[in-house]
Amino acid sequence: MALDGSLPVETRLEMQRRMLRIRLFDERASKMVKRGQIPGTVHTSIGQEAQVVGACMALQTGDHITGNHRSHGHPIGMGSDLGPLMAELVGKATGVCRGKGGSLHLADRAVGSLGESGITGSSIPIAVGAGFSAQVLNEGRVAMCFFGDGAANQGVLYEAMNLASAWKLPVIFLCENNHYALSTPAHTVTGGRICDRAQGFGMPGVRVENGQEILDVHAAVAEAAERARSGAGPTLVEVMTYRFREHSEGLRINVDYRNVDERELWTSRDPIVLHRAHLIDEGLADASTMDAIQSEIEEEVEACVRFALDSPDPDPAVAFEDLYTDAYDLEDVK
Amino acid sequence: MSIMTYIAAIGAAQEEAMVADDRVVVIGEDVEANVYGTTGGGKERAEQGDFVQRFGRSRVRNTPIAEEAIVGCAIGAAMTGLRPIVDLSYSSFLYMAMDQFVNQAAKNRYMFGGQSSIPAVFRSAMFYSLSTGAHHSDRPYPMFMGVPGLKVMAPASASDAKGLLRQAVDSEDPVLTFEAVPLWGAKEEVQDGEYRIPFGQARTRREGGDVTLVAISGSVPVALKAAEKMAGTGVECEVIDPRTLVPLDTKTIVESVMRTGRLVIAEPAHRTCGAAAEIAAVVAEEAYSSLKAPIRRVCARDMQVPFSPALEEQIYPTTERIVAAIEAVTRD
Secondary structure: OOOOOOOOHHHHHHHHHHHHHHHHHHHHHHHHHHOOOOOOOOOOOOOOHHHHHHHHOOOOOOOEEEEOOOOOHHHHHHOOOHHHHHHHHHOOOOOOOOOOOOOOOOOEHHHOEEEEOOOOOOOHHHHHHHHHHHHHOOOOOOEEEEEEOOHHHOHHHHHHHHHHHHOOOOEEEEEEEOOEEOOEEHHHHOOOOOHHHHHHHOOOEEEEOOOOOHHHHHHHHHHHHHHHHOOOOOEEEEEEOOOOOOOOOOOOOOOOOOOHHHHHHHHOOOHHHHHHHHHHHOOOOOHHHHHHHHHHHHHHHHHHHHHHHHOOOOOHHHHHOOOOOOOOOOOOOO | OEEEEHHHHHHHHHHHHHHHOOOEEEEEOOOOOOOOOOOOOOOOOOOOOOHHHHHOOOOEEEOOOOHHHHHHHHHHHHHOOOEEEEEEEEHHHHHHHHHHHHHHHOOHHHHOOOOOOOOOEEEEEEOOOOOOOHHHOOOOHHHHHOOOOOEEEOOOOHHHHHHHHHHHHHOOOOEEEEEEHHHOOOEEEEOOOOOOOOOOOOEEEEOOOOEEEEEOOOHHHHHHHHHHHHHOOOOOEEEEEOOEEEOOOHHHHHHHHHHHOOEEEEEEEEOOOOHHHHHHHHHHHHOHHHOOOOOEEEEEOOOOOOOOHHHHHHHOOOHHHHHHHHHHHHOO
């Protein structure tokens, strides 16, 4: 079913807000990398907003997520405050991780984000653990791990899927299949369909063929979440999507590894444009309402940038904190 | 006080922790059947003390043989309300979960600015000197000493094993505990009831004014024998067991060397970049002027472990090798 008419209008509008937050946040971050305002690089979720927000908004308060290097979208999708996220990308004292994580390693416990991971596939079993604690403590929570088509070939995914299935844990394995592991086309390094692998572990595996339609993503993940919460165990959801930009900002690859026709097809399916059109077509919002939402988010993103740039650098002593929970000795730096 | 074996002390600490706190769970390979004797009172399911009967299968769970998932799952569970004790069986199997230990357990709290803590204990057993061959005979604790964010303990007696494990379960940070299988059957008087041994406090096993003899894990009883022998020749060794390697009680060691002027370190791990190397470096930095002789290390040779008993024993520190090192540092 392409459209889920049962979602309240406000939820549909909030979906658009969160997708716009990701788009505009990432566009702004990309510029800031080029200007040298953000050290290192960033991996944007531009083009994949429906896949991210549709999945996040199918969860409830108290649920957990883990993610990967394409990291900003997940906490934003869960509702994070943008200021501390942008401050983290810039490396400021007010950063959500106190300036120690950066773009690749965001976490925001306030919205259930346990942490993104720069190591491909590494955060998958962490979500299984969050599902394990939910089951033992009988807390009715669900945990979802985001990982890409590249991580789908890591052995740890199959260890994690097996464990989650054997213990019937409330876990959602959310594969963001954007068709490329950096420059490597997924089909050249992947045997069969990723979603079909679920069968071997005795869990449902579903594929959202058009992950640019946020309601399709939401419906699939909502069903997986309901199944998880009811005690029936995990689900693998593979969402077909596309990143509109390069793997990471500033990366220059001279080989044209992405076919022009393919690019044009996918970029014509802009999830934000599509969702806006649906809302207007269904008579749920008019163009001026949608424009107002866009302006509201533009202002929010500009405010987060100002907050980040105006924030102080972290005190150097912060580099030597947070390793352990108790006091520990460090060699004197002389 | 009661007499207890090293392995029984580990079981007793796990039992106490399970009783004290519902958030404590034991997961790992073969924990339900109490294969190693740490999850029950006896070897039979019907026996009193059986963990599955007492605490249920929700809190005592066999895992698949999938170390990366087991360790990652424990980390995620610890971040979200449980206090897992993970039985990883042979310490050689830790390598299968290296990414989770190094990239997740050790870095998570730090790189996310202290948002989470990971109160998990990872138990593993060093089955060396038992003809288990190269894939089952590792003593890998020094590798993990090189990973900031992990705590590392290596008890050498029953009472230490119990008190340190209890402390580890209480720790809000990930702890790796390396048990010396050659000591599993070693008995010691153990204090009755619950007690905890703080991390970073060495135990002086024998006092002496001539040579400081630091020994780790399974090398502690060997060092005590060597000290006994040397006492017969009039050389008194102070035998110190650091008990935890991260944090490491350098103060006790350095103060002892300042008194004795001589240091021998014995451990079952490899010589290169071992705990002995770190201790030697600290003493060289902090007590150089007190040293009357070069520091000597008695470690496992930088060699893989052979299977045949006729070949294996010479790999590790023996009483003879430790005695020879003590004689070398006392030869003026």
